[in-house]
Structures are given as structure tokens and as C-alpha cells.
Amino acid sequence: MTRLNAKDGLVLTVPVVTGHQDFTGDTMTLISLALQRADLVRTQNFIAGQWRDAGLSASYNVSDPATGEQFARVPDSTAADAHDATDAAQNAFEPWRFTPARERAAILKRWHALIVEHSEDLARLMSREQGKPMPESRAEVLYGAAYVEWFAEEAVRTYGDIIPEQVRGRKMMVVLEPVGVVAVITPWNFPLAMIARKLAPALAAGCTVVAKPAEDTPLTALALVRLAENAGVPAGVLNIVTSSRAAAPALVNDWIIDPRVRKVSFTGSTEVGKLLARGSADTLKKLSLELGGNAPFVVFDDADVDAAVEGLVISKFRNSGQTCVCPNRVYVQDAIHDVFSEKLAARMKTMRVGPATRDESQIGPLINERAVEKVERHVKDAVSKGAALLLGGTRVRNDVANGPFYFAPTLLANATADMMLFGEETFGPVVPLFRFATEAEGVRAANDTQFGLASYFYARDVGRISRVAELLQAGIVGINVGAVSTEVAPFGGVKESGYGREGSRRGIEEYMQTKYVCLGSS
Ligand code: NAP
Secondary structure (H helix, E strand, O other), rough: OOOOOOOOOOOOOEOOOOOOOOOOOOHHHHOOOOOOOOOOOOOEEEEEEEEEEEOOOOOEEOOOOOOOOOEEEEEEHHHHHHHHHHHHHHHHHHHHHOHHHHHHHHHHHHHHHHHHHHHHHHHHHHHHHOOHHHHHHHHHHHHHHHHHHHHHHHHHHHHEEHHHHHOOOOOOEEEEEEEEEEEEEEEOOOOOOOHHHHHHHHHHOOOEEEEOOOOOOOOHHHHHHOOOOHHHHHHEEEEOOOOOOHHHHHHHHHHHOOOEEEEEEEEOHHHHHHHHHHHHHHHHOOEEEEEEEEEEEEEEOOOOHHHHHHHHHHHHHHHHHHHOOOOOEEEEEEEHHHHHHHHHHHHOOOEEEEOOOOOOEEEOOOOOOHHHHHHHHHHHHHHHHEEEEEEOOOOOOOOOOOOOOOOOOOEEEOOOOOOOHOOOOOOOEEEEEEEEOOOOHHHHHHHHOOOOOOOEEEOHHHHHHHHHHHHOOOEEEEEOOOOOOOOOOOOOOOOEEEOOOOOOHHHHHHHHEEEEEEEEEO
């Protein structure tokens, strides 16, 4: 009943399951990813410092996107579990809030050290449930860890103000205080980084947390919480519940309607973000919404074409194109369009599709069948409306990429604004090339979307760089660079990509509220 999958040291011992056969509770313990710390594989909720099953003992399967094989079961939690988590977080709030900032910082620093120490285990877990190649998982673990370290350092710097005396004998102070219990809801595409960059500032600020990771990728988040427990985060300060997609709305709704939850920090689709914003209106919660992107990547005729090709490849194909900041629309100015297209096609032909278990894989599987169907729909629609398919366009299945969710790196030319891929994130390894003639036209086209998360452009003329950077409607602008995310800079969008910023010195204030204290002379 066990299967061995030994490659790249990623050894799995799992019960062999076909179709939708259910595991029994005990078989969950058979999961072994040859991790140095087997106890990082957690398959229970963590509430009030206890690992426990969902109240109704329901559970759901976690699948490996490389094969479609189910390999673990985690709790399928309900509103009652969410409520228990809120009770725990509420009870833990006062003591945590009044824990000196230095002590909170010390716990976060220990957590950071543990994440780094166990980064290989975390990367293996992540690749197993999410599918991304191991180098990407390793990089994501360190990227997520960097937010924990950063906010450990920021915890001791949440300064307020002393206002110069305006009326004799009257002292005026401004203090920042933690908002209270925070609900954290995260997507599957960056299973560690997305949750780390919410938990770290929330805990640093003195908030307590109830969290729900995505259905597809609960194990990395649970492992991260295990390390937080080991670092000494007190019971009730950090609580996490998992659920299937079907159960998520009811579970999250319990937090949305609960007046004790004072803040929702959400990363995910714009559609769900809007639902949460509407629901939060009744209790007027503070919100951070990191939502969908539809990033333009504009290559002007004065660009270094080779650098632009490389920048696009780095930016577009990370995580198989399943990244909120990855270019979705690529605009190339007339004079360099054809040479750019040829060089990009040549570069894309070198990309290797395969599972995380192979060192040479660069494009892993997409997350699930829904994701592949969306990519197929976009490609089919584009071709039916006149796009030229220059590369790819179909699923890949062979001896190496031997699973249902692999999609070939795809290049489309003659893309136009009436195509689905113009208006929505494709979230797959598809590059559509749009042509434009003038600088003004390129900027107009880039901004022609309701989204505004990341944008990129390549140019060398200084005047153009300064004009275009100012005109792009996006929270993040990359100029002559394809990878921009870092804990030291503010990450977030404008327009329907949401509001709030993660990282940077501003990130912690998302979890704090301002109090003005006026002290008269008695
Ligand atoms: P999603 O469907 O919106 O899901 C995100 C989270 O919300 C998951 O935990 C999901 O749980 C939960 N959820 C889904 N429906 C819900 C509902 N009706 N009520 C309450 N919670 C609900 O997004 P996704 O498909 O996981 O992630 C991809 C999207 O995230 C893309 O649009 C991408 O651009 C965006 N994203 C944005 C950023 C950013 O920083 N701006 C970063 C990464 C990703 P289940 O998994 O159980 O459904």
C-alpha cells in the first residue's frame, strides 16, 4: 500500500489511492515526505494552542498537482471551528497586545530562524502540494521568511507622535495600537509567502490571528504554524483552520459577521475580495485586499530587446504563470515587434516542463483541472478571434510531465482587446503579444483595465522612463526589471487590484489603529 517516488530526494510514502476513495483518519499518518522533521506534516487545525480535528471530524483530500494523486487529508472545517478560533484569538488578544514589543520581536526572530533552518522541508512540502519546481519553492520559503524577519524588526518601531503643546498645560499624544483579532485568508499560488507576509506584521503589531489557507495548499501553512508554535508564539495568538472550497464561504462568513474580528487581510481573486468587502461593511472592519492583477508588460522601441525577453521570461513563467504580478498582456512597439517575438519564441523553446521532483523542470503543473481549463479557454478564444499561435497552446503529457495539469509554454501573436485574455488573468504559461505604434498608445493600452497591481516596461530614454512611470496606473512599476517583490518595499494594488500594502515600513500600520490622547492639566 505504499508508493515510493524517489527523485531529487523527495521521497514519498503514501497510501495508494485511486479516484475519490476516502482515507481513514489513521492513514494520514502514513504521509512521509522524507522530511528532516516529520512533525512538520500537520493534518489538523491549530486552535488555542491545540492541534485538533474539525468539530464534525470532516476532512478532505489534498492532491499532488503533478499527478492528480491524493496524498493527505486535512480538516474540512465549519463555521463552528472558525468561531472556536475567534474565541481563542479574542482571549489571547489582551496578553499578547501588552507583551512588550521586544518580546514579540524575539519570538518572531526565533520563528524566522526556524523557517530558515527548516527551509528544505518547507520547500518539499510546498512543491508536493502546489507543484512548483524546487528552486522556486526554496526561493519562496526564504522570501516569506524575509517578511518575518522584517516585521520582527519593525515590531519595536511602531512610533506615534508627541504634538507640540498648543494650549498651555495640555499634552497631546498619538499612539498606534493593534486593531485586535485579524482574519487572514490566503490563496494557493504562494502557499508560504502569502500567509507569512500577513501573519508576521499582524503578530508584530500585537494582533492575534485566525487564518484559513487555500483548499489546495493547506500543508505548507500548517507547517509554518507548527514552527511558530515551536518559536514560542503563545496559545491562542495564532489559530489556523483548513477547509475545502465548498466549505470556505460559510467558514469565512463566521469571521466576517463577527464584530470581534476587527480586520480582514485577504489575498485572492477580486471577485471574492469584493464579497468580503461587502460582508465586512456591517461591522466596518479594517480591510487589506491584495487582489487580482492583469499586468501589462510594455516594450518600447528604445528597449534592450534581449534584456526585455529575459525580464519577461523571469516575470511571466515563475510559478507556471500563476502569479498575481506576472505579465498578462505584452505590448511591443512596432519597430521591434518582430525581432522581440522571434527572440522570445527561441527562448521559450528552451523551457522544460516537468514535475518538481526533477531538477531540470522549469514549468511545473498548473494547480488543478479548473486552472488548466481556464488557460485552454483563453487560448481557444484568442485563436478563434485571430491570434496566431506561435508556440504551445495545448496540455503536455509525456514520460517526464506525466500528469493531467501540465500546459506548454504558449506564445500568441496578434492579440487584441476583444479577447478574454485581455480582460482577465489567464494564470498560466501564456504570452499574448499586442502591437502598438506610439508611446501614448502603449501607455493607454497598458492602463486599459480595471486592475492595477503590477506593471512593467522596458525603455532606455530617460525622458520616456520618467513619463511612463508616472502615467502607469499600478501599485507596482518595474522598469527594465522583471522581478520586483521584496519585503522592504510596499506591495499592493490600485483600482480593482485592491488596497492596503504588505511589506515595507508601512506594512505594519495595516494592523494598527491610531489613537489620539489629549491630557489636560488637572
Ligand atoms: P480565490 O478563489 O479568491 O481564493 C482565495 C482564498 O479565498 C482561498 O483561501 C479561498 O478558499 C477563499 N475563498 C474562496 N471563495 C470564498 C468565498 N466565497 N468566501 C470566503 N473565502 C473564499 O483566489 P485563488 O484562486 O486562490 O487565487 C488566485 C487569485 O489570487 C488571483 O486572482 C491572483 O491574482 C490573486 N492573488 C493576488 C495577490 C496579490 O498580492 N494581489 C497575490 C497572489 C494571488 P478555497 O481555496 O478553499 O476556495
